[in-house]
Amino acid sequence: MKRFFPVYVRVPLIFFTCYGLLEYFIDSGDKPAIIAYPSVMLLLALVLLVIIALEIVASASNNIINQLMTPEERAEKERLENLPISQIPFVKNLLQKLTKTKPITSEKEIELDHDYDGIKELDNDLPPWWVYLFYATIIFSVIYLGKYHLFGGDNQFQELEKELAIAQKDIEEYKKTAPDLLTADKVILLTDAGDIAAGKAIYDANCVACHRADGGGGIGPNLADEYWILGGDVKEIFNTIMEGGRDGKGMVAWKQQIKPSDIQKVSSYILSLQGKNPADGKAPEGDKVTNNPASTTVATDSLAVKQASAPDA
Template sequence: MKKYFPIYVRIPVLFALFLMAMEFFIDSGDKPAFIKYPIVSILLMLFLFVLITMEIVVKASNNVLNSLLTEEQRKAKEAEDNLPFTESAFYKNWMQKLTRSNKIEEEGDLLLHHDYDGIKELDNVLPPWWVYLFYACIAFAFIYLVRFHILGHDDQTAEFEKEMAAAKIAVEEYKKTAPDVMDKEKVTLLTEAADLAAGKTIYETNCVACHRADGGGAIGPNLTDNQWILGGGIKNVFNTIMEGGRDGKGMVSWKATIKPSDIQKVASYVLSLQGTNPKDPKAPEGDVWAEDGAAPSETAAPASDSTKTAASDMTAQ
């Protein structure tokens, strides 16, 4: 065996198996068990030390035994060591242990005394490898039962949910420092109350001087009617805020002051003001806008009661 599996193969394999066993039986969370638990590291080092010591002792013993062999015994041992793996005593012994097969000459002793249309049956035992595998399955089932149904360790569903929750937190943390990649082509209308509230805060900080708090318009145009100078809809409003209005007389560009994802929020809030009918609004300017390429009409489609209520509540705050 040592000829085919030298020390530099045996020790790493055994060491890896020991690590796998530790990780399976010790719940260490997101860190390896040998890092989270120092006692595990100590056990691993002791295990490795014992393996190396045993190899050294066995090698020294073999050297002593070889020195005691006669010339004929030494030649016989060398001849056996040079045999192909499938002809070695080690391979044959293991195959015999795993299969317990009988020689062809012995099949007469195993033949059962019944005949099915010329088909006869041998009374062979189950191969030990199959039996051992069956016992291993039973042992695995017992360990699985204890680990997941008695000790309550996380199953695949729980692990997935935890990983997804951790990933969501990581994404939110990344967004805090990641470059903002929102642009006119990617922008979508936000309708969540939290996003609209954030947009309202930005609006009240930067926009009320020109458009009034209720969006009725002052220096800037009225934002509550259905007529737009540079086009309505989320994409046009987003682009107008980001790039600015008409040269020389329109709104300034805000992209150097407000990041694109916040411009998306304020643009969505501005659109939520549609149809709120503020007091003394500025006269409409620009052209009637119809979303999604629909034919424009002189009369704006009335906003739903829920939209009016939500926008009015925000404006009143």
Template sequence: MRKLIPSYIRVPLVFFIIAGLVEYFVESGDQPAFMEKPVVLAFLLLVLLILIAIEGIVGAMENVLYQSLDEEAKARYDAQQEAPSKLVLWFKNAYKKLVGSKPIEEEGEIILDHNYDGIKELDNNLPPWWVYSFYVTIIFGVVYMIRYHVLNADDQFAEYEIEYAEAQRAIEEYKKNAKDLVDVNTVVLLTEASDLKAGENIFVSKCAVCHKADGGGGIGPNLTDEYWILGGGIKNVFKTISEGGRSGKGMVSWKKEGLKPSEMAQVASYVLQFQGTTPAEAKAAEGEIWIDESATDQETNKETEEKTEENSSTESTEAVEVVSATEN
């Protein structure tokens, strides 16, 4: 090993292997582990120093042992070091077979009669590596033709559609579990007890000072009535928490204060739990009554569907009566 690979290749190779393993096993986010965590950088530098020290110690020991040999043993050692290893010989023989060229001593056997001003031509065969590659392309072409033109396997367009659909499914699955990807357009009302408890903790620590612990309002508005300054519902409340209140006199943007999107969704969902409750000292209503237009649209659509079904049922009954009367 030491004879085949010199130390200036061996040390960096081992070092980068260790660095790669450290990077794989240490969680560091988007940045390399040694940039995110100084202790990792210190560890890698220590490993590098140890590798260099080992190379130096082993080299020094080899030199001491060499100096202790007699002249005959030194000659044998030098001859052994100069002789190529079995692996090197194997590569050389494999290269010669793949190239397929004749040694200079045997070129007389393949020289042609052509002679152009003393320049002669050799009748070399195609290199075996080229011939084997050509055979491989023929086999590949036959397999490709059978697969795609006889058996009608999925072509590139079909494979693209399949991979695209799989990628979309993976993205949707990732979005379900990655709560911090939520924004004002995708936020939904959270009802899990764990989410509401987390929202309560955030509200008590950051919001109760202005809105009171029961949501009755103090510096901030009352959160228990139907009146909203910037709109109610999960999307409006999330946006207000994220972007802040009215310019100059509203609350700060909690997005800039370090709250994650998932935390803002939790506290927004908790805030909406105050609706309809009775605080001890309720502040006077501010803003306007907010009506959930999406819920109104859903109710309207439901009523329209019910009327349509009722009319269809009436028309069917009248048609049956007409048919019965005609038969009579």
């Protein structure tokens, strides 16, 4: 074996096999296991050390054995090491077992009586490798027949259908959390109680520090009054939250943290605060928007009307 795998092949081969197995069996998320867990790196280093140590011990003991051998023994060992592959005893035996060839010297034993104008025929056994393969196909066919024809295993079309159904489910699952392609021009005011509640949850989690829980305002402006610095239409509010306020004012763009459909919900929630008049709310800032979208409850087609948000003089 050493002949085919010299030490500079053997050591990396064993090492990378260990590495591959560790990576395969340790669940480490996106990162490679050796980076995610320093202990894995230590373990690999240990493995490498052990392999190298074993190699050193093996070659040292080999040297000692060589020195203890008589010259004849050494010559015999060398002869064995330099045999062509097919003459190595293990390989030779294996080939004989798989082919059961008769040596030319004993061919007479299996010669058939026929003589076709001097051409003779040998009655060789079927080579065992072929026979085993044949048995294997028989076993395979029995299993196949049982699974697909007796016990109703799925055929390829059924398999495809099942996989498509799973893929469809995955897509729906993905869509639940994936960023969506909602843009300001498609945003409409949501009035569904569930959407408003979802918007409130997002608001409570991200916005209360500056706008207060009731929208009365603090660092950020009052969101419950009719005055808007950056526009009070649902599309404008959506845009403000997506892209942030004016430079240096403290309102960051949220599009990296909150996906557009959720920003639509929080915008709708904010507009649902209109007219709630929170106690000691911040003084109005910006322009008055009278044609307030929250006053219309029809979601879809009321938008055209809402566009005309005239600032109060």
